Amino acid sequence: xxxxxxxxxxxxxxxxxxxxxxxxxxxxxxxxxxxxxxxxxxxxxxxxxxxxxxxxxxxxxxxxxxxxxxxxxxxxxxxxxxxxxxxxxxxxxxxxxxxxxxxxxxxxxxxxxxx
Amino acid sequence: xxxxxxxxxxxxxxxxxxxxxxxxxxxxxxxxxxxxxxxxxxxxxxxxxxxxxxxxxxxxxxxxxxxxxxxxxxxxxxxxxxxxxxxxxxxxxxxxxxxxxxxxxxxxxxxxxxx
Numbered sequence: 001x002x003x004x005x006x007x008x009x010x011x012x013x014x015x016x017x018x019x020x021x022x023x024x025x026x027x028x029x030x031x032x033x034x035x036x037x038x039x040x041x042x043x044x045x046x047x048x049x050x051x052x053x054x055x056x057x058x059x060x061x062x063x064x065x066x067x068x069x070x071x072x073x074x075x076x077x078x079x080x081x082x083x084x085x086x087x088x089x090x091x092x093x094x095x096x097x098x099x100x101x102x103x104x105x106x107x108x109x110x111x112x113x114x115x
Numbered sequence: 116x117x118x119x120x121x122x123x124x125x126x127x128x129x130x131x132x133x134x135x136x137x138x139x140x141x142x143x144x145x146x147x148x149x150x151x152x153x154x155x156x157x158x159x160x161x162x163x164x165x166x167x168x169x170x171x172x173x174x175x176x177x178x179x180x181x182x183x184x185x186x187x188x189x190x191x192x193x194x195x196x197x198x199x200x201x202x203x204x205x206x207x208x209x210x211x212x213x214x215x216x217x218x219x220x221x222x223x224x225x226x227x228x229x230x
Contacts, residue, residue: 050215052215091157093157097215101163102163102171103158107157
């Protein structure tokens with residue numbers, strides 16, 4: 001069975017600084033997708049970034065980028081130029097490409113951006 | 116356009132009662148997912164619908180939980196004989212198709228409290 005581990009329950013960063021959130025996963029699959037989701041206090045999960053395992057190039061979306069290390073089964077999220085609106089829970093998620101395409105989420109990292 | 120909506124936003128019920136939670140997906144989305152998020156945890160998969168049929172219900176914790184999607188649009192999650200351990204936020208997500216290249220859009224969730 002696949003598992004996702006986020007070992008940082010809470011993190012804080014000064015506004016405009018850079019922060020990296022860690023995620024490791026375990027799977028025997030060779031092809032899969034990885035995601036980072038943001039969950040603000042409104043509870044609505046918002047997709048931040050997506051990475052396909054067969055693509056070696058790390059995904060980027062504006063201030064958000066990932067460091068995908070397939071051999072190490074590591075998928076960290078880097079947030080550059082942190083903004084107050086980035087304050088939220090961040091969840092790492094795994095999805096395999098066989099079956100029903102359901103997410104397997106980690107336990108989350110609570111990020112607080114300080115003014 | 117309208118996103119995924121869920122009603123009610125909050126539901127308080129007594130132990131042993133029956134509850135129904137409703138999800139209105141984005142129009143035209145054929146895939147619909149239910150997840151349960153307990154306090155301090157990431158969302159956990161419950162059930163996946165492709166169209167009207169439940170393609171994967173392996174996440175339902177026991178036979179007190181049941182979900183339907185009779186016309187391939189709105190879905191209802193039904194919980195019989197509620198227990199205090201059922202207290203959680205129930206999230207619904209929909210996507211155009213059940214495939215990781217199609218983003219899953221989440222609703223704001225229903226917070227269920229069983230007293």
